[in-house]
Amino acid sequence: MSTATPASDPLHPVLAALETPAALVEMERVRRNLARVSTYAAAHGLAWRPHAKTHKSRRFAGMQMQAGAVGLTVATLAEAEELGAIAGDLLLAYPPLGEARLRRLVELPARRLAVMLDSAEALAGVAEAARAAGREVEVVVEVDAGMGRLGVDVPAAAVALARGTVDAGLPFRGVGFYPGHVRSRLAEQRGQLRAVSARLGAVREALAAAGLPPAVVSGGSTPTLWCSHEIDGLTEIRPGTSIFNDRSTALVGACAADELAYTVLATVVSTAVPGQAVVDAGSKALGREEAPLGAAGFGALLERPEVTVRALSEEHGTLDLSQTDWRPRVGERVRIVPNHVCISVNLQEGLWLLEEGADAEWSPVSARHRLRRPPTAG
Amino acid sequence: MSTATPASDPLHPVLAALETPAALVEMERVRRNLARVSTYAAAHGLAWRPHAKTHKSRRFAGMQMQAGAVGLTVATLAEAEELGAIAGDLLLAYPPLGEARLRRLVELPARRLAVMLDSAEALAGVAEAARAAGREVEVVVEVDAGMGRLGVDVPAAAVALARGTVDAGLPFRGVGFYPGHVRSRLAEQRGQLRAVSARLGAVREALAAAGLPPAVVSGGSTPTLWCSHEIDGLTEIRPGTSIFNDRSTALVGACAADELAYTVLATVVSTAVPGQAVVDAGSKALGREEAPLGAAGFGALLERPEVTVRALSEEHGTLDLSQTDWRPRVGERVRIVPNHVCISVNLQEGLWLLEEGADAEWSPVSARHRLRRPPTAG
Numbered sequence: 001m002s003t004a005t006p007a008s009d010p011l012h013p014v015l016a017a018l019e020t021p022a023a024l025v026e027m028e029r030v031r032r033n034l035a036r037v038s039t040y041a042a043a044h045g046l047a048w049r050p051h052a053k054t055h056k057s058r059r060f061a062g063m064q065m066q067a068g069a070v071g072l073t074v075a076t077l078a079e080a081e082e083l084g085a086i087a088g089d090l091l092l093a094y095p096p097l098g099e100a101r102l103r104r105l106v107e108l109p110a111r112r113l114a115v116m117l118d119s120a121e122a123l124a125g126v127a128e129a130a131r132a133a134g135r136e137v138e139v140v141v142e143v144d145a146g147m148g149r150l151g152v153d154v155p156a157a158a159v160a161l162a163r164g165t166v167d168a169g170l171p172f173r174g175v176g177f178y179p180g181h182v183r184s185r186l187a188e189q190r191g192q193l194r195a196v197s198a199r200l201g202a203v204r205e206a207l208a209a210a211g212l213p214p215a216v217v218s219g220g221s222t223p224t225l226w227c228s229h230e231i232d233g234l235t236e237i238r239p240g241t242s243i244f245n246d247r248s249t250a251l252v253g254a255c256a257a258d259e260l261a262y263t264v265l266a267t268v269v270s271t272a273v274p275g276q277a278v279v280d281a282g283s284k285a286l287g288r289e290e291a292p293l294g295a296a297g298f299g300a301l302l303e304r305p306e307v308t309v310r311a312l313s314e315e316h317g318t319l320d321l322s323q324t325d326w327r328p329r330v331g332e333r334v335r336i337v338p339n340h341v342c343i344s345v346n347l348q349e350g351l352w353l354l355e356e357g358a359d360a361e362w363s364p365v366s367a368r369h370r371l372r373r374p375p376t377a378g
Numbered sequence: 379m380s381t382a383t384p385a386s387d388p389l390h391p392v393l394a395a396l397e398t399p400a401a402l403v404e405m406e407r408v409r410r411n412l413a414r415v416s417t418y419a420a421a422h423g424l425a426w427r428p429h430a431k432t433h434k435s436r437r438f439a440g441m442q443m444q445a446g447a448v449g450l451t452v453a454t455l456a457e458a459e460e461l462g463a464i465a466g467d468l469l470l471a472y473p474p475l476g477e478a479r480l481r482r483l484v485e486l487p488a489r490r491l492a493v494m495l496d497s498a499e500a501l502a503g504v505a506e507a508a509r510a511a512g513r514e515v516e517v518v519v520e521v522d523a524g525m526g527r528l529g530v531d532v533p534a535a536a537v538a539l540a541r542g543t544v545d546a547g548l549p550f551r552g553v554g555f556y557p558g559h560v561r562s563r564l565a566e567q568r569g570q571l572r573a574v575s576a577r578l579g580a581v582r583e584a585l586a587a588a589g590l591p592p593a594v595v596s597g598g599s600t601p602t603l604w605c606s607h608e609i610d611g612l613t614e615i616r617p618g619t620s621i622f623n624d625r626s627t628a629l630v631g632a633c634a635a636d637e638l639a640y641t642v643l644a645t646v647v648s649t650a651v652p653g654q655a656v657v658d659a660g661s662k663a664l665g666r667e668e669a670p671l672g673a674a675g676f677g678a679l680l681e682r683p684e685v686t687v688r689a690l691s692e693e694h695g696t697l698d699l700s701q702t703d704w705r706p707r708v709g710e711r712v713r714i715v716p717n718h719v720c721i722s723v724n725l726q727e728g729l730w731l732l733e734e735g736a737d738a739e740w741s742p743v744s745a746r747h748r749l750r751r752p753p754t755a756g
Contacts, residue, residue, distance in 0.1 A: 019749060021477035051691060075693045095647045097658070097709050100397035118650040121708035142650075149694060150648045150656055157650075180691065202444060269473045270528045272496040272520075272535075278528055282473070284724050287667050294485060313558065314720055315453045316527060329500035331475050341754060342692055346662050347724075348749050369727050371397060 005363035007354050008302065008335035014360050019211050020267040020333065021281040023348040026354050029261035030060070030243060037225065037242050042068070043324035044229040049073050049091060049218070051240030054342045056367035057351070060243060061086045071112065071240045077104040082367035084110035091115070091140065091218070092178065095122040095150075102126065104372060108327040114138035114174045117162050118151050120164060129167035131138065138173040139165040140218060143203050145177035145196045151200070155206035162212040174214030175237075183292045187251045188225050197232040204233055223252045247300055248292050263302050263335040264344060266317065266347055268328045275309065275321045276311065277328045281336055283312040287343030302335040309336060385732050386680065388643065388711035390406050392738050395397045398645040398711065399659040401726040405733050407639035408438070409623060412445040415603065415620050422607040427451050427469060427596070430461050430620030432720045432744040438621060439464045439680040449490065451616045455482040460490035460744070467597070469493070469518065471554065471616065473528075477591045480504065482750060484511035492516035494554045496529050498519035498542060506548035516541040516551040518596060519755075521581050523555035531577070533584035540590040552592030553581055560602050561670045564631045567605050571697030575610040576670070581612055601630045624719035625678055626670050641713040642722060644695065654688065655697045655706045659714055661690040680713040687714060
């Protein structure tokens with residue numbers, strides 16, 4: 001298909017034909033985003049194990065492996081089951097508690113498998129399930145790097161779990177963490193990452209002193225991605241968002257405007273209330289996620305970032321027109337960059353893949369379910 | 379199945395067998411909730427047209443019709459397609475913009491069909507599609523009752539749309555509104571609802587003076603549900619949440635604790651960080667929705683409402699233990715009442731229906747998709 005308008009333009013014939021709200025992915029930007037991470041990881045000697053929670057899709061898992069990922073990180077068993085055959089090497093970065101989850105874990109098709117955990121209870125469950133199934137499951141001990149969500153924060157606790165792992169007959173791979181508390185601009189991250197390094201350093205020293213030095217130190221998020229090499233001893237990064245990026249990533253400076261690969265196409269459905277326009281992408285399409293650094297709104301227009309999504313209802317997004325002279329008409333289409341892409345993707349049945357000069361291709365978000373298979377056809 | 383523990387107890391064998399996170403619905407509470415609304419509506423001479431966005435399910439649509447609903451309200455075409463055969467009488471409370479949506483609208487199986495809209499553009503589209511399909515579509519003109527989201531706020535604009543409806547050959551049914559700005563406690567709603575009555579009164583007068591008196595005045599939400607009879611001239615209520623209720627509904631006093639029919643069963647996956655416990659229900663299971671009236675947290679435990687969900691990640695909910703002596707162990711299960719049930723239901727593939735003395739039954743959330751049918755099997 002040949003056209004004068006660029007593919008990003010809502011007037012482009014490919015976009016005009018889609019029913020809204022529709023999630024769009026610009027594939028050329030995805031390829032560039034993946035190449036950028038791959039190059040960075042290689043330059044700093046870091047293994048790249050992207051988190052698949054962002055896309056939950058075979059298509060993008062395959063692209064990540066082709067671009068040089070050593071394997072994938074997953075959060076749910078459904079992600080692991082759907083993507084294990086593609087990656088072959090999976091890290092479940094989530095404590096697998098409960099019989100059903102443990103059974104699914106040891107039945108995964110992945111060639112190589114590890115889990116991240118922070119408790120003796122989780123370790124005991126994994127050890128028992130692995131033994132019963134005759135399946136090797138490596139263990140990564142989760143360390144709290146300052147976020148205060150998961151992870152042991154006392155070096156002795158990390159040593160106890162590492163020793164427990166070995167005692168249970170499981171391979172101890174190393175330590176992992178998630179620096180989710182670091183959401184500042186790149187230039188201001190250094191101090192926070194020094195504190196992360198200090199916490200990790202104490203754990204690594206204690207492990208080494210106990211004769212259990214970690215072969216892998218796995219961490220990293222998209223906001224901290226480009227400063228990963230400043231974290232002492234890091235061997236592996238696990239960014240998720242960076243494949244698509246989002247408004248939060250742009251606001252902290254971890255991506256440029258032309259690296260925003262994911263948007264939600266929406267139609268203006270009302271301009272009845274002055275000073276605003278209402279579109280058909282609400283919290284059930286964008287997700288209600290706050291922006292970092294005190295920025296307002298739940299998203300912003302791709303082509304007019306000064307226009308933010310001021311309010312959300314389930315099927316309504318209210319565009320704030322106070323910073324623009326633009327006045328859309330009912331029926332006009334816009335593209336919205338959500339604050340947090342992982343949440344928005346999880347709300348979609350599928351994504352429309354855009355390639356210059358081609359029709360949009362539908363790609364299912366095939367791992368957004370949770371159960372292995374629905375009890376009924378439903 | 380006979381057991382000593384009540385069905386609401388996470389130790390109940392039926393609950394212990396489910397993989398978490400799992401959305402649970404107590405059916406006896408649903409039946410009571412429906413009977414309560416039905417009785418209230420009948421007592422005040424109001425038609426009851428519940429909003430199906432809350433459950434998006436055939437099962438619950440059927441229960442609503444059996445309990446005395448005159449028809450259903452829907453927000454999306456998928457809801458209309460999935461539930462039209464059950465209800466027979468549908469109000470699409472959303473402006474249908476765009477060719478695809480209009481085509482789906484006029485092809486709906488419902489016996490009786492109306493749309494709510496607030497613009498000449500939306501009206502023109504509906505009129506053209508109805509004419510082309512030879513399908514009768516009634517029009518409800520949306521009025522802004524003070525929320526400032528959708529709806530005309532000048533009586534003359536309502537008259538113009540009503541006249542435009544008649545001129546286009548479509549039946550003008552009346553006016554509709556959504557008092558989404560009223561989120562105060564029941565006892566404090568009176569003043570706000572007087573303002574709603576005043577806005578509606580001006581519109582009704584102008585329409586009557588123009589010879590277009592509205593046969594229907596349709597409004598209402600769950601927080602304002604039990605004060606609906608205080609809105610002058612109201613003929614129809616469209617509550618959604620009231621079938622299940624949620625923490626927000628309880629906080630404003632529009633439901634009692636034993637009317638909370640929906641919860642998310644979750645497993646404690648970490649207690650490594652002191653003062654908190656992390657469960658496996660995060661923003662991808664509960665939804666990140668703020669509580670009304672300045673209340674903290676994104677949800678609270680059913681059996682311990684003083685324990686709130688302080689923070690959410692995608693797959694993590696952090697329970698605040700500062701107001702309790704209870705200290706859960708890793709692997710323990712809890713039931714969480716989300717702040718906003720409609721958002722949580724939309725995140726589920728299906729709901730587990732609980733009946734005393736029976737196994738849990740799986741019920742698919744069959745209208746959470748958007749497209750009529752996926753372009754590929756996916």
